[in-house]
Amino acid sequence: MPVSTRRALLALGGGNAVEWYDWMVYGLLASSIGPQFFPSSNPLSSTMSALAVFAVGFAARPLGAVVFGRIADRAGRKGVMLFSIGSMVSTSLVITVTPTHAAIGTWAGVILLLCRIVQGVSTGIEAPLNSTYAVELAPEGHTARFGAIMGMYVQVGIVGASLVCFGVSSVMSQDALDSWGWRIPFAIGALAGGVFLWLRRALPETLESPHDDTDTKDDAEDAAPAGPWAELARRKLALLTIVFVVAGAQAINYTWTTGLPNLARTTHHEDSSAVFAITTLSGVLVGCLYPLVGRIADRSRISRTFWISRLATAALVFIVLVYQGPGLTRFTVVMLLGAPVLAFTMGLYNTVAATLMPMHCRVTGVGIGYAVGVAGFGGTAPYVLLWFQDHGAAAAFPVYVAVLCLLSVLLYRLAFARGAVRAGD
Template structure:
């Protein structure tokens, strides 16, 4: 075997190409999630300027209602643009995804308030969030499909883990930039114009990765995977919409498996990133600054572990690592039961113990989902399964956690999470035994 210094020029060039692709993909993913999270973090500043009512609670709730509309648009983005990515190619849709996020974020950063343009301020803000919802709806499944098709043999999970680390970096960066902005800008200035700074940062960062993504290669027609409407490695013309969806229906068991693979991961993700911190602040009245600090540290730990999870999966096989890690996660979910009363020490332990739980759950789920669909309908199938899993089980997890806790049934939530994880393993094994897992088996 050649040493590192004896690599051929062709091997070195290909390695650099993959690194650039990972940077363009991962950096764009980070910016997308940064922009998505920044709005939610700054809702209390946005509400009074665009939905003035005289009540700070009502104004903030109006801003958060617009945030929720963005979530509702995500399944639509996955369906529409997922189909398009399976018809005409990945690259064009990826450019649209980050381009629309950059445009909408910059518009929000520069948008005049209600006092200047009246009701149109709220209407334009709503339109921007819908566009952002469409963008984030396709970003995750499209990037997951692309990385499976781009990664060299034996490195699929590693590349997927790096991509997941970028996502986590974007989420943590959103909190960090908002924190730094509020620390530097005076409160009155922050309420007037300072809140726009994090949006400008996101838009500028998006332009950088939009430029990088323009050089990404197309993978739809060059993976070598034959499908009913391909000949060899070339596809003569874009697949018809009906044919793409017929293939998704043909792989409906795999679609169901994707739903629960995503559901188990997202339920835990939103429990630790949103549910537990809100439980600490609202129910147990913990110090908000300390809760923010602990949550950020937990997020950094998760991001650091993602690449290690990917390396392990490539070494032991993706299928084996997924099954083993999901089953191992089941008993660890019950650590949430330790936080049944106020206490920052307990909260800190639960959050930090949750870091490896999240890393093993979130570090693989996107890659695993992408391996369950063939190239010809991969983005559509993964996008639809992802949308259902997130909307049905991810976004509802924080509410369910607090509701069960408030009704004296906090024990039921980890049971619920364990059932989702077990169902994901059962469905994955059924698909695997049918020989439908295409990568890393």
């Protein structure tokens, strides 16, 4: 791999890792943030309020996809990448220094909500732009490999969030963590983001990349001047497929990275340091499996690897039912057994989504599909998991996720049969 390509992947992937780090730190620390910004006599209610803000941030993602996706598709990818990480860094810094409810009342929650909305806009364009850039940068025959590399960077951010939370919770008491220690991981994310913001200044532009071989002659004709909605209207099936490809992946992702850890800490009262340590170990295992996922997909075809692994995921998600009561052993078993499931799900979905759209509307199309899928089904997964648990219907949650996975396979197979898949086969 040329040095210039490696540097581009570092700047691109490192910035994406910081985005995911900042996003996941909030989710992991929701049970500490909730009482500070949404005080309640019931700790679970405070945590669920914080998770509701977590979900609202996802609702802002379509705005980022629509507005900045069109800019990226028409003016270029680089400037939007700089905006994306810049807005994430600045809002993380604001969250770090925002006073709590005890100091400024309801304004604390308002500021937190506004920051999460801005971060939602940022991640609404960051994720599809990264998958688009990776596909356009990849040499022929290495599409899934480059997509898996981006997945590895995402995992670095997720694991980094767990590791930092584990470190902070290990060196201070639970009271100190809940009172002010939760701010430290946000400050670390803001500093790291500044480094990758600087590195991204040297990224090459790929809007007219010679490596892109996914646009056929029909796509070139489709690229004639048209409004964004007219372009996407011609690709309704591809757009709907992206929504559910993302929905299944992110429902699994946020269940393991946010939902289960918060269930352990809040409902089952597990030790915070132990929970963060197990979450980190699970994340490391997932990251180690990403290269294998990329190699398998490039050799066996992306489409085949996707639908077979997604069908397996629909069955294996039921292992969450093992953790229905206190017990770190059971929590560890669920987290580690879920790692291969998470690796194949997260290692492929971005590449699959990017191959469903042509270059001239790829960032917009993938961005909108991604934003709707994450907002509707991914970001809400931790809340839904805790809600089912709180209402004595825990068995309904894996059924819900399995249905999302099966729908994604059905739609993808239909899109593939109709020629909507444009790369990787």
